[in-house]
Amino acid sequence: MLTKTVASLAILATSALAQVPICSKYATALNITETQLVEDVLVLALLGNTTANPPVAGILASSSPVLNFFNGAGLTTNRNNQPTSVNFLDGGGAASLQNGTLGTTGSNQLTLANHLVEYVGFLLNCNETFPVYTGNPNMYAVHKFMNISQTQFTYFDTAIENATKMWDLGSWL
Numbered sequence: 001m002l003t004k005t006v007a008s009l010a011i012l013a014t015s016a017l018a019q020v021p022i023c024s025k026y027a028t029a030l031n032i033t034e035t036q037l038v039e040d041v042l043v044l045a046l047l048g049n050t051t052a053n054p055p056v057a058g059i060l061a062s063s064s065p066v067l068n069f070f071n072g073a074g075l076t077t078n079r080n081n082q083p084t085s086v087n088f089l090d091g092g093g094a095a096s097l098q099n100g101t102l103g104t105t106g107s108n109q110l111t112l113a114n115h116l117v118e119y120v121g122f123l124l125n126c127n128e129t130f131p132v133y134t135g136n137p138n139m140y141a142v143h144k145f146m147n148i149s150q151t152q153f154t155y156f157d158t159a160i161e162n163a164t165k166m167w168d169l170g171s172w173l
């Protein structure tokens with residue numbers, strides 16, 4: 001499963017770097033900043049939207065098969081190469097995302113949200129003023145203790161894919 005994850009990332013990164021700057025193209029079309037574009041897609045994928053077409057199944061929805069990786073329910077986070085329980089919803093959770101903030105200062109939630117925005121910005125070849133990725137670049141190590149199943153990966157992947165479709169950004173994937 002992780003091999004697939006890494007392969008998907010490699011394809012995404014390669015295509016993003018080789019092509020037109022997708023980030024600026026869509027941010028310009030939508031008249032928003034590149035950071036806002038990536039944040040909007042991320043927040044939509046996290047929260048979900050049942051009325052979108054196609055509907056976006058939220059990564060943090062109560063029925064989400066990957067929620068347990070984010071709420072500290074299990075020893076699934078890698079800290080010093082040890083399986084550790086970390087609550088990534090400690091910055092206000094879904095409510096804070098609904099209110100337009102990524103999380104309170106100093107929270108695990110804000111750190112993760114910022115890292116995800118930075119990383120996706122890098123993958124999408126966003127502009128030079130886009131915040132540089134400051135997390136762990138080793139995706140294998142980061143996700144090592146999650147033992148992500150096919151069902152979980154598909155759910156996560158589809159949430160992001162359908163979030164991009166709400167802005168007609170399907171060509172990202």
Ligand code: HEM
Pocket residue numbers: 005009066069070077078088111112115116119120134135136137142143146148152153154156157
């Ligand atoms: C089922 C699929 C996935 C699940 C459940 C998942 C879950 C998580 C969780 C819980 C974390 C926090 C771990 C930590 O801070 O140590 C994390 C970190 C991260 N994930 Fe994933 N992830 C998945 C797939 C992906 C994919 C496809 C990407 C690439 C776009 C990605 C990129 C990242 C990045 C950049 C971080 C931040 C690492 C850091 O802060 O050092 N993840 N992921």
